[in-house]
Amino acid sequence: MTGKRPSFTGDLLLKGILLENISITDIDTSPCIADPDRIKYMAKITRDLSDVFPTLFLSLPNSRLTKNPLTLGFSTQQHNIIMGEKGDLAVTYVKDRDEVNYINEKIIELINKAIKYNLSHKTKLDSIIEKKRKLTPMTLYELFPKTNCKECGEESCFNYVAKIISGEMSHDKCPCVDPNVIKKIIAPIELSWSIDLG
């Protein structure tokens, strides 16, 4: 037999394990509060997401995981993205329909990376989840020199740390602290994912 063997991703797609699409339920064309030229949309992911939320929470630097109801939220490039465990998805600060499609593709990519991660890692995540849940600016602040030299572009080390936690600034702007140390604290799981909307 000479047929080409399907890839790992192809195998998972064939078995229906990976997510293939997201159906858009509502595009709300009323303006976003932050920018009247932007819109928001709601969509449905046809999959229960409770198994991927812990992995996503630990891979996204500024994510929030709530218990009742179980939701995962995060911000990227001014978009607020919220997912419910039953697959509800809401995204704000969107330019147009093309961007809706683009963001949906990126979310599918992200969820599929988390599914693949879960298939190949059986480690319990509970203790690192609790650690991340308790993360406050003060936890990170302890790692910084507190010289307020402004090289990161912020007035003080505390301002910079607060903006890392809120997702407004990346974690690698201070020359005095190893960004890998910060990364391990704010996003201990590496899924190599980002929404780069330029």
Ligand code: SF4
């Ligand atoms: S560059 Fe580092 S040391 Fe300087 S203010 Fe920013 S966080 Fe503080």
